[in-house]
Amino acid sequence: MGPPLLLSAVDLGWAALLSPEIASRMQFGWTISVHIIFASLSIGLAPFIVYFTWRDVRTNEQRYARLRSFWVKVFAAGFVMGTVTGIPMSFQFGTNFPQFAEVAGELIGGPLAFEAKMAFFLEAVFLGVLLYGRDRVGDRTYVLSSVLVGLGAWLSGFWILIVNAWMQTPRGYEMVTRNGMEVAKLTDPVAAFLTPRMPWMYLHMMNASVISVALLVAGVSAYIVWKRPETDAWNSALRLAVVLLLVSAPFQAVHGDAYGRHVEDTQPQKFAAMEAHYETGQADLHLLAFPKSTDALTDPRAENLFTVSLPAVGSYLASGGDFGAEVVGLNEYEENPPVALVFWSFRFMVGLGFLFIGLALWGGYLVYRGRLSDSTRYLKAMIAASPLGYAALLTGWYVTEIGRQPWVIQGELKTSEAVSSTLTGAEATLTLGGFVVVYVGLVLTALYILKWLVREELRSLGVRESNESRWHGPIPWVSGDD
Amino acid sequence: MTDQLLPVDAYLVESLPEIWFGAVLFALGMYVVLDGFDFGIGMLYAIRTDEREREAFLAAFGPIWDANEVWIVAFGTMLLAAFPRVYSRLLADNYLLALGFVVALVFRGLGPELREQRDDERWKRYTDYAFIGGSVFAPLLLGMLAGRWLFGGATLPVALTGVGLVAVSILTGAAFLAAKTEPGLAAELRTYGIGATLAYLGGVVVLLGTVVLTDAGGAADAVLSLPVAAVVALSVAVGLGGSVLARRGRYRAWLVSALALPTLLTILVAILLYPTIYPPTGLLVREAVVSPLALNLVTVLGFPVLLLVLWYFKFLYGVFSGPIESEGYGE
Numbered sequence: 043m044g045p046p047l048l049l050s051a052v053d054l055g056w057a058a059l060l061s062p063e064i065a066s067r068m069q070f071g072w073t074i075s076v077h078i079i080f081a082s083l084s085i086g087l088a089p090f091i092v093y094f095t096w097r098d099v100r101t102n103e104q105r106y107a108r109l110r111s112f113w114v115k116v117f118a119a120g121f122v123m124g125t126v127t128g129i130p131m132s133f134q135f136g137t138n139f140p141q142f143a144e145v146a147g148e149l150i151g152g153p154l155a156f157e158a159k160m161a162f163f164l165e166a167v168f169l170g171v172l173l174y175g176r177d178r179v180g181d182r183t184y185v186l187s188s189v190l191v192g193l194g195a196w197l198s199g200f201w202i203l204i205v206n207a208w209m210q211t212p213r214g215y216e217m218v219t220r221n222g223m224e225v226a227k228l229t230d231p232v233a234a235f236l237t238p239r240m241p242w243m244y245l246h247m248m249n250a251s252v253i254s255v256a257l258l259v260a261g262v263s264a265y266i267v268w269k270r271p272e273t274d275a276w277n278s279a280l281r282l283a284v285v286l287l288l289v290s291a292p293f294q295a296v297h298g299d300a301y302g303r304h305v306e307d308t309q310p311q312k313f314a315a316m317e318a319h320y321e322t323g324q325a326d327l328h329l330l331a332f333p334k335s336t337d338a339l340t341d342p343r344a345e346n347l348f349t350v351s352l353p354a355v356g357s358y359l360a361s362g363g364d365f366g367a368e369v370v371g372l373n374e375y376e377e378n379p380p381v382a383l384v385f386w387s388f389r390f391m392v393g394l395g396f397l398f399i400g401l402a403l404w405g406g407y408l409v410y411r412g413r414l415s416d417s418t419r420y421l422k423a424m425i426a427a428s429p430l431g432y433a434a435l436l437t438g439w440y441v442t443e444i445g446r447q448p449w450v451i452q453g454e455l456k457t458s459e460a461v462s463s464t465l466t467g468a469e470a471t472l473t474l475g476g477f478v479v480v481y482v483g484l485v486l487t488a489l490y491i492l493k494w495l496v497r498e499e500l501r502s503l504g505v506r507e508s509n510e511s512r513w514h515g516p517i518p519w520v521s522g523d524d
Numbered sequence: 525m526t527d528q529l530l531p532v533d534a535y536l537v538e539s540l541p542e543i544w545f546g547a548v549l550f551a552l553g554m555y556v557v558l559d560g561f562d563f564g565i566g567m568l569y570a571i572r573t574d575e576r577e578r579e580a581f582l583a584a585f586g587p588i589w590d591a592n593e594v595w596i597v598a599f600g601t602m603l604l605a606a607f608p609r610v611y612s613r614l615l616a617d618n619y620l621l622a623l624g625f626v627v628a629l630v631f632r633g634l635g636p637e638l639r640e641q642r643d644d645e646r647w648k649r650y651t652d653y654a655f656i657g658g659s660v661f662a663p664l665l666l667g668m669l670a671g672r673w674l675f676g677g678a679t680l681p682v683a684l685t686g687v688g689l690v691a692v693s694i695l696t697g698a699a700f701l702a703a704k705t706e707p708g709l710a711a712e713l714r715t716y717g718i719g720a721t722l723a724y725l726g727g728v729v730v731l732l733g734t735v736v737l738t739d740a741g742g743a744a745d746a747v748l749s750l751p752v753a754a755v756v757a758l759s760v761a762v763g764l765g766g767s768v769l770a771r772r773g774r775y776r777a778w779l780v781s782a783l784a785l786p787t788l789l790t791i792l793v794a795i796l797l798y799p800t801i802y803p804p805t806g807l808l809v810r811e812a813v814v815s816p817l818a819l820n821l822v823t824v825l826g827f828p829v830l831l832l833v834l835w836y837f838k839f840l841y842g843v844f845s846g847p848i849e850s851e852g853y854g855e
Binding site for chain 2: 156166170218484
């Protein structure tokens with residue numbers, strides 16, 4: 043394969059220019075990657091917003107008003123970004139994958155319409171009230187608005203994952219001919235919408251959102267506490283985020299392990315790709331894997347890797363207790379997903395997951411000793427960790443989505459058959475380029491907004507801009523708690 | 525089991541496919557009416573340079589635009605749920621138009637939200653460009669998309685549909701703002717509104733005339749029907765009547781009449797389409813619709829939710845009714 047990384051990047055570039063399929067997949071993958079960050083930001087922040095709003099209205103304490111005001115701004119910015127990136131996605135099924143939309147329309151259209159009507163409207167309408175209605179509605183309605191906004195975010199994920207789970211483990215339909223095309227006809231709604239994958243995906247994704255946002259809140263709080271140790275508000279936000287992480291991070295590991303077994307049951311090919319398991323037979327578990335050469339980055343076979351492995355434990359995990367269990371290998375299939383992407387994404391996600399557990403335990407210990415905000419080392423670690431939740435979430439998503447290739451509907455419709463037949467490579471490439479430019483702009487803007495918000499917050503806490511080190515002293519303007 | 529509760533091989537009511545045709549166009553109509561005046565606000569924003577006026581414009585639509593915008597997603601997903609063939613062909617056939625429209629929406633949505641994040645002249649200028657550009661191109665491209673839906677590839681009718689949607693958006697935007705701002709500004713806004721009304725009505729007449737003369741998309745016969753004539757006559761009456769109300773300073777009544785125009789436009793689209801649903805493919809409503817069980821299910825679960833959504837909107841508009849306060853809304 044020569045020097046594979048560079049070459050394959052060039053090849054991929056040409057393939058994108060020439061092939062509507064590759065360009066469409068890259069476009070969808072790229073837009074969903076950006077969208078998912080903002081969507082999960084809403085999901086994960088929702089409990090914080092509800093809590094801060096409730097405490098603010100209930101206790102009238104300055105610190106909750108401060109935290110509520112800050113995080114509602116972040117939530118609003120994230121929601122706008124989520125909306126503007128989500129609307130193009132809802133059109134891409136039609137523009138880029140119309141065959142998929144037509145084949146699956148009867149199965150996926152309903153849940154997607156519910157997402158818009160039941161969840162998206164709820165979030166958008168009551169966010170308007172939450173952002174601009176403080177003086178126009180009563181306290182109770184105001185708190186209720188925050189609950190409804192959060193409920194909207196969580197319901198949104200529910201309906202979207204119903205669709206995605208159906209694509210992973212499709213049921214409740216039969217193929218019929220309509221207008222000269224083989225399409226899926228709904229036969230059993232309960233089976234179709236409550237697929238075996240649904241509860242796994244929902245819990246894993248919602249918890250991943252909570253972890254990501256707990257890390258973000260902890261990181262921002264740690265930064266502000268590091269600059270301004272006297273702030274009650276941000277000390278309590280940091281404590282809250284660490285406690286939340288202490289619950290959610292270990293849960294994700296336990297849940298993820300069981301989820302993996304479910305994947306082996308329902309999508310053995312994806313499971314084999316996660317472990318780069320080619321030959322059918324007993325499977326080892328690679329705890330750590332490093333490539334011996336650059337080849338192994340693009341094709342991670344066991345002999346290409348330095349690994350720390352537990353022999354036969356792969357079989358044990360896949361089967362739920364049998365060390366000798368046979369695990370189907372990738373060689374059994376005609377077409378496989380890009381194994382390297384799935385294998386390394388999976389390792390990246392799991393590795394980060396364990397890092398989060400470590401950070402949570404460390405933080406929990408410091409909370410227990412009452413020394414959380416004194417440990418500069420911990421504060422710095424949390425600042426550094428603040429974007430890592432999203433890295434884990436994205437790579438987890440890649441395992442799920444790239445891992446099921448070549449299928450868009452598992453066992454039923456291939457991605458290559460789902461792509462528009464009228465789309466030209468030039469059109470698809472042009473729009474791919476457009477989305478890359480626009481969405482890079484969006485991500486940068488979101489980061490700038492967060493930076494400005496933090497800076498403004500520090501200024502209101504009396505920290506001068508030029509001041510690099512920790513700033514002690516009484517906090518200006520605000521009497522009482524803060 | 526749901527399949528015992530719901531008929532599997534027959535629609536709940538015989539006309540359910542037609543009801544869904546109406547429901548999908550209702551969602552489109554809600555979008556064109558509600559986000560239409562948001563677009564109008566964006567375009568009027570471009571020609572007012574006073575910073576205080578601009579802030580007032582942004583405050584007028586700040587709490588509601590997000591909710592208004594969701595109607596386009598409701599429309600798209602309802603179309604997918606009931607008529608997947610139409611959804612997929614319409615978007616695949618009009619690839620660049622459709623993606624151009626959503627990119628315009630991205631800019632329209634971001635501009636005003638980002639503007640307030642930072643107090644810096646250049647930053648404000650760029651976010652204003654995004655807001656204004658998005659507000660012009662979104663209705664233009666959406667109108668062109670509707671034109672392609674109705675008339676296929678015929679250039680002039682498609683362009684005129686786009687321009688028509690821009691004009692009617694300016695009209696509703698002006699009426700909405702006039703009802704919410706102080707009298708001096710409202711009087712200036714009504715001038716734009718009345719101009720847009722005349723441009724819009726003229727545009728519709730020219731558009732339909734062109735379609736009759738060229739038989740674009742084979743729609744000439746449909747245009748020369750009694751219902752179309754009735755809707756056009758009603759539009760002219762409502763448009764002119766609204767202009768008179770505007771002149772007399774009765775801005776709330778003007779707003780109601782102004783919102784009737786995009787509603788009538790959506791009804792016109794429905795009349796021109798029916799009984800086909802995507803004329804370029806010759807597909808009929810009945811042929812394109814999904815199977816009974818699926819449609820029954822989304823009906824039984826979906827219509828109560830739709831009513832709930834309408835109630836949310838009543839609540840939202842109730843909370844933010846009345847003139848814009850000097851400091852805008854809320855925080």
